[in-house]
Amino acid sequence: DQQVKQNSPSLSVQEGRISILNCDYTNSMFDYFLWYKKYPAEGPTFLISISSIKDKNEDGRFTVFLNKSAKHLSLHIVPSQPGDSAVYFCAASEGSSNTGKLIFGQGTTLQVKP
Amino acid sequence: NAGVMQNPRHLVRRRGQEARLRCSPMKGHSHVYWYRQLPEEGLKFMVYLQKENIIDESGMPKERFSAEFPKEGPSILRIQQVVRGDSAAYFCASSRGRSYEQYFGPGTRLTVT
Numbered sequence: 001d002q003q004v005k006q007n008s009p010s011l012s013v014q015e016g017r018i019s020i021l022n023c024d025y026t027n028s029m030f031d032y033f034l035w036y037k038k039y040p041a042e043g044p045t046f047l048i049s050i051s052s053i054k055d056k057n058e059d060g061r062f063t064v065f066l067n068k069s070a071k072h073l074s075l076h077i078v079p080s081q082p083g084d085s086a087v088y089f090c091a092a093s094e095g096s097s098n099t100g101k102l103i104f105g106q107g108t109t110l111q112v113k114p
Numbered sequence: 115n116a117g118v119m120q121n122p123r124h125l126v127r128r129r130g131q132e133a134r135l136r137c138s139p140m141k142g143h144s145h146v147y148w149y150r151q152l153p154e155e156g157l158k159f160m161v162y163l164q165k166e167n168i169i170d171e172s173g174m175p176k177e178r179f180s181a182e183f184p185k186e187g188p189s190i191l192r193i194q195q196v197v198r199g200d201s202a203a204y205f206c207a208s209s210r211g212r213s214y215e216q217y218f219g220p221g222t223r224l225t226v227t
Contacts, residue, residue, distance in 0.1 A: 004156075032214050043118070043205050043218030044157070089156055093214045099170040100147065100214050104156035 003027045004092050006105035014113050019077040021108050023090035026071065030092040034102065035064060035075045038087045048075070080112045116141065118208050118219035126225045133193040135222045139208030146189040147207040147216055148181060157205060163189060196226045
């Protein structure tokens with residue numbers, strides 16, 4: 001039972017354009033969402049997060065949008081840079097639970113072409 | 115400003131042997147999480163520990179796997195009698211308190227031959 005889904009395994013964009021990575025979830029109890037970036041042979045690096053009381057959070061070139069009614073979130077990267085090429089994971093957590101357990105999607109590989 | 119440290123980075127074990135994976139959290143962090151990533155999949159939660167306590171082990175296989183985070187020293191994930199299906203990347207993360215913003219180590223890649 002995949003509670004967090006990233007349906008696009010890969011995405012290719014041109015440098016300077018916008019990258020949009022999508023994520024869907026099924027558990028309505030999730031109330032905190034995060035995006036992580038991962039390079040090969042390294043651990044995931046925290047990028048940006050959003051609480052369910054918001055619908056948008058912005059940090060520099062990165063913006064996360066949350067649509068609770070659709071159970072959908074997206075990560076926008078503007079402008080995209082070649083160094084952004086990596087695997088991006090969305091993750092969700094249930095605030096009412098007693099732990100900080102994160103549920104991850106399968107990941108989307110982003111390639112930014114110079 | 116050392117981050118989360120894991121060792122070894124690569125571990126090869128034959129079927130039936132034991133694997134011990136170590137994780138030292140970031141300075142000031144007392145909460146540790148272990149995740150496993152199978153090939154072509156996302157990370158799957160295994161266990162959440164605080165010093166000397168297992169808080170949530172709902173993702174741990176019922177047999178052969180155990181974890182600890184002693185008062186002194188690193189957290190240890192132990193896999194007894196490894197099988198080929200245990201081959202994966204094992205990531206440790208830490209946080210200052212119970213937090214969703216977890217900082218990950220570089221992982222240990224376990225290969226069972």
